[in-house]
Amino acid sequence: MEEKKQTVEMTVEEKQEYEAFKATQAEKKAKEQAKRNREAYKELVDETIESVIPDLRLMSESLKAVKQGVLNDFRRVIEMKSEVLKLKKDGQRSDTFTNSAGDKRITVGVYTTDGYRDTVEDGIAIVKEYIEGLASDEKTKALVKMVLRLLARDAKGTLKASRVVQLRKIAEETGSERFMEGVQIIEEAYQPAISKQFIRAEVKNENGAWVCIPLGMTEA
Template identity: 50%
Template sequence: MNTKTVEMTAAEMAQFEEFKKEQARKEKEVKTAENREAYKILVDETINGVFPQIEELSEMLASKKESIYRQFDEAVELKADAFGIKDGQRSHTFTSQDGKRRIILGYHETDAYDDTVNDGIAKVQKFIESLAKDSDSQMLVSGILRLLSTNTKTGTLKASRVMQLRKMADESGNEEFIDGVKIIEAAYRPVLSKQYVRAEKRGNNNEWVNIPLGMTEA
């Protein structure tokens, strides 16, 4: 291969170096754009390829869960008769006779209240306002206000906090405070959400080990 030697002035060499840098920058931009487009195409193809598998798995899990509930229907009914379990029980635990396996069926419960809860909250807040007189009472006021704060996701009071509120009301002996909490408790209308199935078995140390049934746990 024949080569030629080109003589350049310092200014010309600087211009040539700048030209090469600009060419390299443009090539890099083109390559980056191509890689990003290839990434988008790959992700799109992968999503479309995997999604049917996920939908199939979801349908299979839903079908299996329904089947498991049906298979335990008779056991639930017999349990109610044999042990006097009242209607409305939220969960049922079934354990094998050797104590090595158990299945837990139930419903997740979400805290919810009817509109009268606002009347109870207003009564409690009125009592709080009567306390805000000095720095000593401010700690109690702050504590009650925290209990009255709602769940950031659902916007409702947490039932566990209402129980703490009940304890504080009883300890205060204030009729308005106690009545306000009673109104809140009476307004409680828990909502049953999706059914769940949990399966556990005894581990090497005789502890209960959960069998993963979801994509997150598996």
């Protein structure tokens, strides 16, 4: 059945009103569609999150259990290492074990963050007092700036242990007992905090290079 087309005569004013009406309707429909799209997007986000969270929780628990098992196994290995090799390293933060074939190795250890007891301030004061008293010429002024940079704290307000090592070297080179005293007080105040334990597993590839086995979400 053929559709009959009808011609409607409009004045210029009526045509302008009709075009404005169509534009308003089109804009209204576009806004409604955009709203429906946003609602559909939010629903998709909610559905996807709900569907993946259980898997991620399960994976997290499995990884946690495996990590604890590996740490427990190697705790016994580390104890035997101390007994057999007669080694005791109080400051050691990691141990690496390689298999007999030399193509697999495991490293277990702890990450630490630098920290100091309150007495560190006394050591810093002694070092600053000594070093600032040297600023007599360009050479000693450069040394003062270098040492003060080493005593600068990070964003968390903590001295970096690696900088204290550099500080000791400078103190030893100067031969000043007062300088060394300040550095020693800083070193004795060092009290690192353990942040978390880690496990690193590596195998050799066909080229003989060590390659890490990805154990984290960001590595896989």
